[in-house]
Amino acid sequence: QVEDGVKEALVKFMEKLSSERNQNLGWDPSSDPCNDKWVGVTCDTKLQSVRKIVLDGFNLTGSLDASSVCSIDSLVVLSLNDNDVAGNFPEEISDCKHLTHLYLNANQFSGNLPDSLSQLSNLKRLVISNNKFSGELPDLARISGLLTFFAENNQLSGSIPQFDFSNLLEFNVSNNNFSGPVPDLKSRFGVDSLSGNPGLCGKPLPNACPPPPPQSKKKSKHSSNDRFLIFSGYIFLALLLLLLVTWKMFGKNKPKKEKTVDVRKGAAVDTRRNKPSSSSSGLKSSENKSEYSLTSVESGMNASSSLLVLTSPEVNGLKFEDLLRAPAELLGRGKYGSLYMVTLDNGVILAVKRLKDWNISSEDFKRNMHKVDQVKHPNVLSPLAYYCSKQEKLLVYPYQPNGSLFKFLHGSQNSESFDWGSRLGVAASVAKALAFMHEELRESGIAHGNLKSTNILFNKNMDPCISEYGLMVTENNQDSSFVAQSNSTESNNINGSFKVDVYGFGVILLELLTGKLVQSNGINLAKWVHSVVREEWTVEVFDKALLSEAASEERMVNLLQVALKCINPSPNERPNMDQVAGMINTIKEEEERSISSVE
Numbered sequence: 001q002v003e004d005g006v007k008e009a010l011v012k013f014m015e016k017l018s019s020e021r022n023q024n025l026g027w028d029p030s031s032d033p034c035n036d037k038w039v040g041v042t043c044d045t046k047l048q049s050v051r052k053i054v055l056d057g058f059n060l061t062g063s064l065d066a067s068s069v070c071s072i073d074s075l076v077v078l079s080l081n082d083n084d085v086a087g088n089f090p091e092e093i094s095d096c097k098h099l100t101h102l103y104l105n106a107n108q109f110s111g112n113l114p115d116s117l118s119q120l121s122n123l124k125r126l127v128i129s130n131n132k133f134s135g136e137l138p139d140l141a142r143i144s145g146l147l148t149f150f151a152e153n154n155q156l157s158g159s160i161p162q163f164d165f166s167n168l169l170e171f172n173v174s175n176n177n178f179s180g181p182v183p184d185l186k187s188r189f190g191v192d193s194l195s196g197n198p199g200l201c202g203k204p205l206p207n208a209c210p211p212p213p214p215q216s217k218k219k220s221k222h223s224s225n226d227r228f229l230i231f232s233g234y235i236f237l238a239l240l241l242l243l244l245v246t247w248k249m250f251g252k253n254k255p256k257k258e259k260t261v262d263v264r265k266g267a268a269v270d271t272r273r274n275k276p277s278s279s280s281s282g283l284k285s286s287e288n289k290s291e292y293s294l295t296s297v298e299s300g301m302n303a304s305s306s307l308l309v310l311t312s313p314e315v316n317g318l319k320f321e322d323l324l325r326a327p328a329e330l331l332g333r334g335k336y337g338s339l340y341m342v343t344l345d346n347g348v349i350l351a352v353k354r355l356k357d358w359n360i361s362s363e364d365f366k367r368n369m370h371k372v373d374q375v376k377h378p379n380v381l382s383p384l385a386y387y388c389s390k391q392e393k394l395l396v397y398p399y400q401p402n403g404s405l406f407k408f409l410h411g412s413q414n415s416e417s418f419d420w421g422s423r424l425g426v427a428a429s430v431a432k433a434l435a436f437m438h439e440e441l442r443e444s445g446i447a448h449g450n451l452k453s454t455n456i457l458f459n460k461n462m463d464p465c466i467s468e469y470g471l472m473v474t475e476n477n478q479d480s481s482f483v484a485q486s487n488s489t490e491s492n493n494i495n496g497s498f499k500v501d502v503y504g505f506g507v508i509l510l511e512l513l514t515g516k517l518v519q520s521n522g523i524n525l526a527k528w529v530h531s532v533v534r535e536e537w538t539v540e541v542f543d544k545a546l547l548s549e550a551a552s553e554e555r556m557v558n559l560l561q562v563a564l565k566c567i568n569p570s571p572n573e574r575p576n577m578d579q580v581a582g583m584i585n586t587i588k589e590e591e592e593r594s595i596s597s598v599e
């Protein structure tokens with residue numbers, strides 16, 4: 001049953017959207033929005049909280065009552081596309097703190113967009129196209145995780161915000177009144193996204209920006225100084241060039257070192273033995289971002305060999321050549337290879353992992369992939385296809401646009417919005433999924449092998465999914481971040497490799513509870529937690545954001561105890577994942593009972 005307050009908020013929100021057809025829509029205050037399936041309302045699996053409101057194309061008029069709808073704390077999606085809702089964009093939208101998707105395409109909204117819109121720090125998709133919005137945009141660049149911004153066909157003016165264009169997947173501001181230079185779009189978007197704004201200039205538009213106004217007198221005082229600087233710069237460059245030529249001439253006689261970098265399309269790809277990255281950071285990827293096509297990394301691959309498509313209708317008929325031709329972008333280099341985002345001609349976006357120097361035979365690789373593919377769980381990302389030759393192994397996954405758990409906890413997003421209930425939910429789902437996989441694959445001896453928060457991805461419904469299951473061979477699966485506590489021989493037997501996963505999961509629990517990085521300034525998270533707990537300062541370990549939301553200390557301590565069991569230095573002392581999932585489920589049930597007893 002949904003809280004009465006939520007039901008009232010929904011009814012008030014609907015009252016403001018007066019229309020001929022919405023007399024009812026099944027939103028009857030005497031019934032329950034979740035159990036009685038109010039049209040357009042989607043709830044969580046327990047039918048207790050409202051997650052989405054999607055009322056596209058219902059001829060709704062009236063206005064958007066944000067103060068009512070945003071009082072529903074659990075709301076993540078609000079979609080009113082293709083209606084006739086009018087009036088200003090309400091200031092109170094900032095109360096929708098957990099909103100990830102806001103769709104208002106093709107309505108009659110007008111006036112300025114309020115500054116408060118930029119406070120929606122969890123927003124991923126923002127669509128306000130085909131309305132009558134005017135004025136300047138608020139500083140939407142503050143929403144660091146934004147993936148879609150569609151605002152075409154409005155009367156918006158001023159300059160285009162400095163979005164993080166390397167992160168945006170979709171962007172269109174065409175047919176507005178924007179002016180000034182186009183920001184650096186990182187070659188991600190073309191003219192179509194900008195056309196119909198006569199005041200805009202600069203790349204990729206054909207009209208260049210006018211030269212900057214002449215310098216003021218005050219500045220010209222320094223001009224002789226500037227000239228001197230430029231002059232010395234030239235001399236320095238000339239000297240450098242001379243040095244380089246001399247070095248080349250003398251260096252020629254020396255034996256040539258092995259050429260290690262393959263550059264094509266302007267992108268450098270390290271083809272040396274894979275240098276293990278010391279941290280498990282997922283954010284390092286953004287520094288390495290650049291445009292690729294996989295062709296530039298496939299040296300030695302036989303392009304005519306076939307790509308083995310597993311049980312996926314999404315990529316049925318996909319050829320290896322299609323993968324190589326498609327534009328690709330490096331997302332990151334992990335310990336075991338590089339990950340590329342590849343966009344196919346039909347718009348399907350894939351994540352392609354290129355494994356390097358990987359100690360597994362092609363036969364074992366194929367066997368593992370097929371075994372893993374046969375075991376399906378909604379919280380485990382199945383590979384869509386793979387490629388396997390002597391030199392190269394590629395794995396194709398569906399691209400998950402909502403980021404990883406690592407990004408959620410440690411990224412620029414405000415981790416405060418990742419509340420206790422959600423963290424406990426993630427822990428429970430991942431534990432359950434991992435327990436299921438262990439159970440199904442125990443006989444085949446296939447564990448995950450590299451479990452960490454960058455490998456927990458959020459799918460389009462924001463459910464956590466374990467990625468890259470079964471990729472690691474047992475002797476390689478000791479991540480430097482937890483090797484300090486793990487026994488080096490433990491992965492050498494089959495049961496040991498499952499216990500390595502339990503350890504990895506324990507570390508994820510610590511990240512959820514503390515909000516801290518696994519390895520920071522040389523301090524190992526597991527060691528730090530142990531030392532704090534030993535000194536009986538347990539509360540000190542918890543994330544301040546959890547303490548400030550007054551999450552139950554008792555249940556946090558219970559979860560911490562589960563984590564400590566998982567990271568026991570002796571593998572045999574660790575529980576198995578089935579037991580872990582059971583313990584976390586008990587904590588979750590207690591949490592749910594306590595919430596309903598407050599109600």
Ligand SMILES: Nc1ncnc2c1ncn2[C@@H]1O[C@H](COP(=O)(O)OP(=O)(O)OP(=O)(O)O)[C@@H](O)[C@H]1O
Pocket residue numbers: 280281282283285331332333334335336337338339351397398399400401403404450454455457467468
């Ligand atoms: N299918 C996917 N969709 C979207 N992002 C992904 C996908 N798989 C991985 N990522 C993200 O891409 C980044 C790079 O991934 P990659 O697997 O190369 O690195 P890693 O997980 O840090 O290291 P490792 O090689 O040890 O797994 C990570 O931030 C990861 O969260």
